[in-house]
Amino acid sequence: MDKKGFIAQIAPLAVAEMQRCGVPASLTIAQAALESAWGMSGLTLKANNLFGIKGVGPAGSVTMSTTEYSNGQYVQVPAAFRAYRSWTESISDHSNLLLKPRYVMVLRVDGPTAAKAVAAAGYATDPKYAGKLIELMDDHCLHQYDKGEEEMEKVTVIVDGVKIKDGLFDAKTGTSYVPSREYGEALGARSVDWDGKSRTVNVVTK
Structure with missing residues (x-):
């Protein structure tokens, strides 16, 4: 990273x-x-x-x-x-x-x-x-x-019609941020884990 x-x-x-x-x-x-x-x-x-x-x-x-x-x-x-x-x-x-x-x-x-x-x-x-x-x-x-609230707007993240988490939107870069765990679980993931050594988020769906 x-x-x-x-x-x-x-x-x-x-x-x-x-x-x-x-x-x-x-x-x-x-x-x-x-x-x-x-x-x-x-x-x-x-x-x-x-x-x-x-x-x-x-x-x-x-x-x-x-x-x-x-x-x-x-x-x-x-x-x-x-x-x-x-x-x-x-x-x-x-x-x-x-x-x-x-x-x-x-x-x-x-x-x-x-x-x-x-x-x-x-x-x-x-x-x-x-x-x-x-x-x-x-x-x-x-x-x-x-x-915070001025530079990064609050946004609502919805998956299949269901709100999963409030996130943040950076208007300068056009990037939305939402915790990966909530997003993964909303998509039916069995687990969402952070690997500190490789700096990756591991999402297990099966």
């Missing part, structure tokens, strides 16, 4: 979380891109952890080596990270983390302000963390997603 594909995968989920709890979509996308190396980090491939959140998650935990900034230098240290069953679960947990009091200044502000606030609150030890996030926002035009 290239960077454009990664953003297309993450953006609808980030916008939905922004509408749910006020975390700027641009921050969610930028953090996911930075922390997961655009979905290709070992932690993301192994545990669907897009944000480098430590601890025990819904699917347990995995121990990985991570880079921390300490005493003026970058060092490698082992740490236990949360494991998730899907990217959707990881993004939701990220939002819930940012709803904690220490991150209150992140909510309902523009992307750059949120980037500075999340860094100041100690999300990461990297002193250049905010700058890296803002650079990603600027380079990939992520600010457009902070206007």
Whole structure:
């Protein structure tokens, strides 16, 4: 999956979380891109952890080596990270983390302000963390997603006359977004699963 594909995968989920709890979509996308190396980090491939959140998650935990900034230098240290069953679960947990009091200044502000606030609150030890996030926002035009309802219209997806899910429509690209699981199940799929290693959605119909 290239960077454009990664953003297309993450953006609808980030916008939905922004509408749910006020975390700027641009921050969610930028953090996911930075922390997961655009979905290709070992932690993301192994545990669907897009944000480098430590601890025990819904699917347990995995121990990985991570880079921390300490005493003026970058060092490698082992740490236990949360494991998730899907990217959707990881993004939701990220939002819930940012709803904690220490991150209150992140909510309902523009992307750059949120980037500075999340860094100041100690999300990461990297002193250049905010700058890296803002650079990603600027380079990939992520600010457009902070206007969720203005830039991406809500649409209703109907299959055989039956509404399956509300989605989002990007008027600039003419692309509609709807969660693949709901779409697959509406078409009678037995299962719809995300394969983090190959970055594919597997739909089983037989």
